[in-house]
Amino acid sequence: DVKVTQSSRYLVKRTGEKVFLECVQDMDHENMFWYRQDPGLGLRLIYFSYDVKMKEKGDIPEGYSVSREKKERFSLILESASTNQTSMYLCASSLSGASTFGSGTRLTVV
Amino acid sequence: RKEVEQDPGPFNVPEGATVAFNCTYSNSASQSFFWYRQDCRKEPKLLMSVYSSGNEDGRFTAQLNRASQYISLLIRDSKLSDSATYLCAVNLHNTGKLIFGQGTTLQVKP
Numbered sequence: 001d002v003k004v005t006q007s008s009r010y011l012v013k014r015t016g017e018k019v020f021l022e023c024v025q026d027m028d029h030e031n032m033f034w035y036r037q038d039p040g041l042g043l044r045l046i047y048f049s050y051d052v053k054m055k056e057k058g059d060i061p062e063g064y065s066v067s068r069e070k071k072e073r074f075s076l077i078l079e080s081a082s083t084n085q086t087s088m089y090l091c092a093s094s095l096s097g098a099s100t101f102g103s104g105t106r107l108t109v110v
Numbered sequence: 111r112k113e114v115e116q117d118p119g120p121f122n123v124p125e126g127a128t129v130a131f132n133c134t135y136s137n138s139a140s141q142s143f144f145w146y147r148q149d150c151r152k153e154p155k156l157l158m159s160v161y162s163s164g165n166e167d168g169r170f171t172a173q174l175n176r177a178s179q180y181i182s183l184l185i186r187d188s189k190l191s192d193s194a195t196y197l198c199a200v201n202l203h204n205t206g207k208l209i210f211g212q213g214t215t216l217q218v219k220p
Contacts, residue, residue: 031206042212043154043197050206090153094206098144098199101153 003027005092013109019078021105031094032074034058034066036087037104043090049074064071081109089108111136114200116211116216127188131214133198134180142201143174143181148192148213154197155182188218 007022025032033048035058045058047066055066063085067075074093078085086109091097116133123129135143143160157166160181171184181198186198195215199208 033207040212042218043210045207045209048207092208094208096206097142097201098159099206099208100156104153106151 002102004091004093004100004102006089006105008105009103009109011105013078013081013107015082015109017078017081017109019081019107019109021076021078021089021091021107023074023076023093023102024072025074025093026072027093027100028071029093029095029102030071031096032068033094033099034064034074034076035090035092035093036060037090038087046076056077078107081107083109111138112212113209114211116173116198118145118212118214120215120217122217122219123188125188125190127218128184128186129188129216130184131196131198131216132180132182133211133214134178135200135209136179137140137200137202138176138179138180140202142202144170144199144208145172145181146199146210147191148197149194154210155188157196176214185216188216190218192216192219193218 034046035043049068065077089105091102145157146154147157148154164173169186195213197213198211
């Protein structure tokens with residue numbers, strides 16, 4: 001089974017901090033994704049990547065950036081955390097069909 | 111209009127009931143379709159893919175209606191353990207990039 005591992009389950013950060021969320025997958029998948037999930041808004045795509053060093057904006061990229069230096073690792077960066085970025089962040093990977101998700105990082109920005 | 115729409119519910123049903131969820135999508139170029147299950151404070155997990163001919167997995171049946179652009183999920187003989195949020199997902203052009211519905215909440219009661 002594909003395993004997608006997110007480095008932290010819970011994080012609390014201060015407003016203005018730079019925050020790194022790490023995601024690693026072990027099945028050599030080309031595609032990796034970062035979503036955030038908020039009550040009433042569902043899953044929203046932040047950024048995705050189809051290959052190393054490649055990235056594309058999703059639906060809500062503002063305030064975020066990503067890095068994919070190695071195929072197995074896809075990092076989400078909050079350049080200057082704000083309280084409206086408090087959310088559940090979910091990483092996923094896939095070949096071309098269904099995605100497999102990591103267990104999520106619940107980020108609170110205070 | 112949202113690209114993928116679901117009735118958020120909640121659907122409250124007694125044990126043993128049959129319940130059906132629909133999910134509509136707006137882009138006729140959509141290639142593949144999935145149902146995910148998400149438990150509270152957990153990540154979405156793939157429940158089943160949806161094939162053109164319809165497919166069944168135990169008590170669960172998924173169907174696709176391309177003409178009317180919707181997919182459905184039927185759960186027979188509901189169990190308490192079926193209580194969860196069910197998310198539909200649509201894949202454009204088999205890119206691996208999934209667009210999710212907001213999810214439908216199911217509560218199965220004794």
